[in-house]
Structures are given as C-alpha cells and as structure tokens.
Amino acid sequence: MRTAYSVETVRAAERELMARLPEGALMARAAAGLAAVCAELLARGRGRVYGARVVLLVGPGDNGGDALYAGARLARRGAGVTAVPMDPERMHPGGLAALRAAGGRVAASVPGRADLVVDGLLGIGGRGGLRPAAAALVERIPAGAAVVAVDLPSGVDADTGEVAGPAVTADVTVTFGAYKPGLLTDPGASRVGAVRLVDIGLDLDGAAVALEAPQHADVAALLPVPTASSDKYRRGVVGVVAGSEQYPGAAVLAVAGALRGGAGAVRYVGPAADAVLARFPEVLVGRGRVQAWVVGPGLGSGREAEVGRALADTDVPVLVDADGLRGLDAGVVRGRRAATLLTPHAGEAAALLGVARETVEAGRLAAVRELAGRYGAAVLLKGSTTLVAPGGGGAVRVNPTGTPWLATAGSGDVLSGLAGALLAAGLGGVDAGSAAAYLHGLAGRFAAGGAPVVAQEVAAALPRAWRSVRD
Ligand SMILES: NC(=O)C1=CN([C@@H]2O[C@H](COP(=O)(O)OP(=O)(O)OC[C@H]3O[C@@H](n4cnc5c(N)ncnc54)[C@H](O)[C@@H]3O)[C@@H](O)[C@H]2O)[C@@H](O)CC1
Ligand SMILES: Nc1ncnc2c1ncn2[C@@H]1O[C@H](COP(=O)(O)OP(=O)(O)O)[C@@H](O)[C@H]1O
Numbered sequence: 007m008r009t010a011y012s013v014e015t016v017r018a019a020e021r022e023l024m025a026r027l028p029e030g031a032l033m034a035r036a037a038a039g040l041a042a043v044c045a046e047l048l049a050r051g052r053g054r055v056y057g058a059r060v061v062l063l064v065g066p067g068d069n070g071g072d073a074l075y076a077g078a079r080l081a082r083r084g085a086g087v088t089a090v091p092m093d094p095e096r097m098h099p100g101g102l103a104a105l106r107a108a109g110g111r112v113a114a115s116v117p118g119r120a121d122l123v124v125d126g127l128l129g130i131g132g133r134g135g136l137r138p139a140a141a142a143l144v145e146r147i148p149a150g151a152a153v154v155a156v157d158l159p160s161g162v163d164a165d166t167g168e169v170a171g172p173a174v175t176a177d178v179t180v181t182f183g184a185y186k187p188g189l190l191t192d193p194g195a196s197r198v199g200a201v202r203l204v205d206i207g208l209d210l211d212g213a214a215v216a217l218e219a220p221q222h223a224d225v226a227a228l229l230p231v232p233t234a235s236s237d238k239y240r241r242g243v244v245g246v247v248a249g250s251e252q253y254p255g256a257a258v259l260a261v262a263g264a265l266r267g268g269a270g271a272v273r274y275v276g277p278a279a280d281a282v283l284a285r286f287p288e289v290l291v292g293r294g295r296v297q298a299w300v301v302g303p304g305l306g307s308g309r310e311a312e313v314g315r316a317l318a319d320t321d322v323p324v325l326v327d328a329d330g331l332r333g334l335d336a337g338v339v340r341g342r343r344a345a346t347l348l349t350p351h352a353g354e355a356a357a358l359l360g361v362a363r364e365t366v367e368a369g370r371l372a373a374v375r376e377l378a379g380r381y382g383a384a385v386l387l388k389g390s391t392t393l394v395a396p397g398g399g400g401a402v403r404v405n406p407t408g409t410p411w412l413a414t415a416g417s418g419d420v421l422s423g424l425a426g427a428l429l430a431a432g433l434g435g436v437d438a439g440s441a442a443a444y445l446h447g448l449a450g451r452f453a454a455g456g457a458p459v460v461a462q463e464v465a466a467a468l469p470r471a472w473r474s475v476r477d
C-alpha cells in the first residue's frame with residue numbers, strides 16, 4: 007500500500023523529530039533530496055548541472071526555505087540560480103543567506119528563459135487558492151522549462167487534492183517524509199507529474215492513514231483463486247439485476263464483468279435475458295440463491311421495487327450502481343447486516359448529496375467520505391482517481407490505475423459486475439471495490455493502449471489484468 011497522511015499527522019511527526027535533531031537538520035535533509043532530483047533532471051535534459059539556468063519561485067514559509075537551500079546546492083555546482091520571491095520582505099533568512107553565499111541572485115520578476123523552475127511557493131502551509139502575488143509568478147513560468155514542485159505543486163490542497171484557481175503543474179514533485187492525500191487525488195493528482203518521496207526520517211508507524219493507494223501485491227493478496235476443494239457455489243454466485251428494454255446492453259456488460267471477476271456462476275434477473283444469453287450462454291436466468299447482488303446498471307426508471315428487494319436480502323452483500331442509486335434510502339442501507347457497496351459517478355453522487363456535480367468533482371474526497379458516512383456503507387466514487395471510502399470512517403482507498411479512455415459508455419457496468427463477483431467471493435465492500443477498480447483500470451489501459459476503447463474490450467482485457475497482478 008502506498009500510504010498518505012494528513013497535514014496534521016505529518017506536522018506532528020515533524021515536531022517530534024525536530025525536537026531530537028539540531029535546528030535546521032530537517033530542512034537540510036529536504037533540500038539535499040530536492041537538489042539531488044533537480045540535478046538528476048538537469049543531467050538528463052542537458053547533460054550537466056554546470057551552466058544550467060535555474061529559477062526558484064520562493065514563498066514566505068519553509069517551502070520557500072527548501073527551495074533556497076536546494077538552489078544554493080545547485081549554484082555550488084555551477085548552475086546560474088535566480089530566486090524570485092512572492093514577497094521580497096518574507097524569505098527564509100537562512101535559505102536566502104545560503105543562496106547568496108553560493109553565488110545565487112534575487113530578482114523581482116521571473117526570467118523569460120529557464121532550464122528548470124523550482125516551485126517553492128507553498129507547501130503544506132498553503133490555504134485556499136493562490137493569492138494574486140503567487141498566481142502572477144506561476145503564470146510567468148517560462149515555456150519549455152522543467153518544473154519541480156517542492157513538497158506539492160503550489161495551489162493544490164495537501165489534504166484534499168482540491169485546486170481553487172491557478173496552480174502549478176509539475177513534471178516532478180519532490181515530497182518530504184510522506185505522501186499527502188492531495189498528491190494522489192484529483193484534481194491535484196493531475197498536477198504532480200512523477201512523485202519522488204524523500205525520506206527525512208519521519209516516523210509514521212501507527213499513525214492514522216488518511217488515504218491509501220493499493221499496489222499490485224495488495225490486490226493480488228485479495229483476489230480469490232479456486233483450490234482443489236472449490237466448486238461453483240463456493241466460488242460465489244453473483245446475481246445481476248440490470249438492463250431494461252431501453253438499455254439491454256448494460257445487462258450484457260455487467261454480466262461480462264461478473265464472469266471475468268471469477269464468479270462461479272452468474273445469475274441474471276431482468277428483461278434482457280435474450281441479449282445476455284445470446285452473448286453468454288454460461289449464464290443462469292431467473293431468481294435463485296446468490297452470494298451477492300449487483301443491482302442498477304441500465305434499469306431505467308420505475309424499478310425501485312427490485313432494488314428494494316435486493317437490499318431487503320440483508321445477509322447478502324449488495325452492490326448498487328447507476329439507476330439503482332436513485333432515491334436510495336439511507337435508513338434501509340444502514341439497516342443491512344451484509345456489505346453494501348454503492349458505486350456512483352460524480353453526477354450520481356451529486357444527486358445523492360443534493361449538490362452540484364461540479365462540487366463533487368472539485369472535492370472528491372470530501373464527497374466520498376460524506377456519502378459513506380450518510381449511508382454507513384462502502385462508497386466507490388468513479389472517475390479519474392476513483393476513491394473507495396469505508397462506511398465506518400477511516401482510510402479511503404484511491405485507485406492508481408485507470409485511464410481517461412475508460413470514460414466510455416458501459417465501462418461502469420463492467421466495473422459493477424466485476425466488483426459484484428468479488429463481493430460474492432467473500433471480499434468486504436472496500437476490498438471488492440478497490441480491487442475491482444484496480445483491475446478495471448489496468449484492463450482499460452491494456453485494451454486502450456493509447457487509442458479509443460469500448461466497454462466490451464475492457465471486459466475482455468480483464469483476464470490479462472488479473473494475470474499481470476498475480477505475476
Ligand atoms: N516542518 C518541517 O519540519 C519541514 C518542513 N518542510 C517544508 O516546509 C513546508 C511547510 O512550511 P510552512 O509551514 O512554513 O508553510 P508553507 O511554506 O507551505 O506556506 C506558509 C506561508 O504561505 C502563506 N500562504 C498560505 N496560503 C497561501 C496562499 N493561498 N497564497 C499565498 N500565500 C499563502 C502563509 O501566509 C505562510 O506565510 C513543507 O511543505 C516543506 O516544504 C521541509 O523543510 C521539511 C521539514
Ligand atoms: N477522466 C477519467 N479518467 C479515468 N477514468 C475515468 C474517467 N472518467 C470516467 N472514468 C471511469 O470510467 C468508468 C465510467 O463509468 P460510468 O460513469 O458509470 O459509465 P457508464 O454508466 O456509461 O458505464 C468508471 O470506471 C470511471 O472510473
């Protein structure tokens with residue numbers, strides 16, 4: 007798991023460490039790590055550090071201090087380093103002295119050309135959108151310069167990934183001590199480029215994890231694999247209540263996801279049985295015993311009774327998606343004993359929360375936490391950097407795989423079938439949702455390969471995703 011911690015947690019760990027170290031030691035570690043990454047980028051881009059034009063955007067706090075000390079290191083290696091302050095009266099004094107002593111200079115405006123720009127405007131102390139003085143510097147970052155963000159791109163909220171107004175878009179973000187949630191969650195995550203974590207000695211063992219991103223091994227450990235004693239019932243039968251005369255394809259795609267999700271059998275309930283059987287003769291049709299229900303994809307309107315019937319089966323895990331989410335009763339969901347997993351996209355989440363879609367998209371972490379709290383259920387919020395929040399509070403999972411090519415009709419139906427199969431195999435709501443999002447994202451990448459992809463191809467690529475995770 008790649009784990010991210012809140013600013014409050016990081017600050018507490020920093021205080022504890024600083025109390026045991028000589029003054030300035032932590033910043034020296036941070037600056038050394040930052041300078042090393044900058045030097046590596048310059049060496050890769052132009053062969054050497056000597057003679058490179060480096061511009062430091064310097065904020066009033068310690069983030070600016072890191073940039074100044076790193077700039078001093080680069081200046082000692084022969085780079086021409088220019089610091090441009092957000093506020094000339096407020097620059098880290100030690101950092102400024104170090105830069106000057108190394109031959110660096112201070113300028114009032116951003117030079118028109120640079121090989122490398124170091125964004126040291128705001129770090130974890132940044133609040134709200136960039137103020138005009140900071141925004142004006144960001145706007146003048148010269149085209150063609152590599153941009154390295156110090157700790158996080160300025161303008162991105164460290165705890166939430168929210169971006170209010172202008173923000174830096176980095177090629178590389180050098181972050182200190184621990185990942186912050188905003189580096190892994192969109193819209194912030196799209197601004198960070200490659201993230202390099204510099205160890206400054208923080209001890210976060212036992213600290214509360216705010217956000218975690220599963221990796222191959224975490225997902226491999228969750229995926230059910232049949233053994234000699236398995237039979238189709240033990241592997242899990244997933245019931246799919248999906249599709250309508252208007253949207254028969256949703257049923258086919260949800261079933262495709264469920265079959266590729268390792269279900270022992272898939273049972274289909276609804277008016278699209280002919281379409282489902284034509285494509286998948288393996289499917290059982292009609293009600294019967296299942297180990298999990300998937301309800302909602304392509305149901306259309308007026309099918310609330312069928313959603314209610316699945317939810318009333320309180321001992322069987324239920325995934326509710328798409329049309330099944332309309333008017334979903336929080337009391338009913340809260341009263342269930344088995345896992346419930348809700349899988350809205352931003353529009354559906356907005357309808358459940360009674361806010362605008364833009365509000366959900368701008369504050370994805372807050373939205374998914376709020377929904378999970380209200381419904382007391384696991385909630386998977388689809389979209390770029392899909393999030394999965396547990397009903398009882400605690401660490402949210404963020405999906406690191408995926409591609410914008412997945413934004414295609416029906417790909418969400420494949421995801422719900424897949425997650426339903428994992429619920430039927432016995433995974434909890436958060437595990438089923440996050441493992442499904444991971445596989446679905448990989449399958450999307452494999453199927454797309456840089457070109458448009460359709461939902462059926464995502465389902466067809468799931469075995470390859472599964473194998474790549476288990477390798
Ligand atoms: N605390 C520590 O032990 C360490 C901190 N380090 C660095 O220190 C940073 C945190 O430093 P600070 O706490 O000084 O905070 P920052 O340097 O992130 O920013 C705080 C300053 O920015 C101003 N500011 C806040 N929001 C603004 C906005 N929207 N527009 C314009 N100005 C704004 C504030 O008035 C304040 O003066 C970390 O991100 C990291 O880069 C590292 O040196 C490692 C060690
Ligand atoms: N910009 C994006 N980047 C990455 N993945 C995305 C993006 N937009 C949508 N997706 C993914 O595509 C799928 C679309 O699902 P959904 O919105 O339910 O579509 P549908 O209802 O047509 O199946 C989800 O898995 C979602 O996470």
Ligand SMILES: [K+]
Nearest residue numbers: 125128156158
């Ligand atoms: K920064």
